Amino acid sequence: MTRDQTVLLAVGVLAVLCLVMCLALWTALVRARRGVIRTSDELVALRRRLDDLEHASASAAAPMPTSAPVEFVITDLGAPRPPPEPMRLEGRAFADLLLRETVVKAAALAQGVRRGLAPATRNRIRFEMKQEVRRARKQRRADLKAAQRDLHARQRAALAVDRREAS
Known part of the structure; x- marks a missing residue:
């Protein structure tokens, strides 16, 4: 194999590698664009849902009557509790x-x-x-x-x- 053939082979291999890398880069860019488009569509849908929820909560936001604070009293402190019933499992x-x-x-x-x-x-x-x-x-x-x-x-x-x- 002569020196010219070796150089030609090396240039050919490098050209093929560059072509493969360009194809890989192009497919990565296409996938990224698809992901961006999908994400922007989801963002628009989420904004619509958020607007709908805000309108629904604004219309349903009637002032609720305030009640007196409830004071909890422990009444069964010393009373024995029945043991919990064991769960039944299928086979x-x-x-x-x-x-x-x-x-x-x-x-x-x-x-x-x-x-x-x-x-x-x-x-x-x-x-x-x-x-x-x-x-x-x-x-x-x-x-x-x-x-x-x-x-x-x-x-x-x-x-x-x-x-x-x-x-």
């Missing part, structure tokens, strides 16, 4: 509710397991476990040293008491 509706609830619970469990078994979670748990093991080891060593000090102190006190009794 299909019950099965649908049961299935939905089961699916939601299963999805939640799967999400929790997936999140719990994620590498980041496992690494964080491993790190925290190592820290806890080290902390427990230090605590055991400190407890052992304290117990040894206490034992040696008791032994010294017992020796001191034995020497005093022997003298």
Whole structure:
């Protein structure tokens, strides 16, 4: 393939791409114009409805008589209420509710397991476990040293008491 053929091929490909992009732009403009026309028609219809509603409310806007404010009194504060009657569901509706609830619970469990078994979670748990093991080891060593000090102190006190009794 010669250099002239390569250039000609590249120019042809670019021309086809430009043509495709022009067609895409033209279809986008046509769709946008249709959307604008549809929106303006809907706006005109909404304005007509709003005008009709304003005229209807203006004609029906007769002054309403004002009444004295009503004071509500709680009269059944201590009276026992009957328990609400349970709803009755058809078999299909019950099965649908049961299935939905089961699916939601299963999805939640799967999400929790997936999140719990994620590498980041496992690494964080491993790190925290190592820290806890080290902390427990230090605590055991400190407890052992304290117990040894206490034992040696008791032994010294017992020796001191034995020497005093022997003298």
